[in-house]
Amino acid sequence: MDKINFLLTMKLLKKLKFLLYVFFMSFMLFMVNSNPVNHVYLITFSY
Structure with missing residues (x-):
């Protein structure tokens, strides 16, 4: 039971993250x- 929980x-947590x-x-x-x-930089930085 604990394992399932x-x-x-x-x-x-993964979904929230x-x-x-x-x-x-x-x-x-x-x-x-x-x-x-900045827009372009952020997009390239995020990937």
């Missing part, structure tokens, strides 16, 4: 949207 928690990352990236893109150079 642990696995579920890990899955949830992914959502946070997506939110953070979209926020950063929104912030630097006024500057095209």
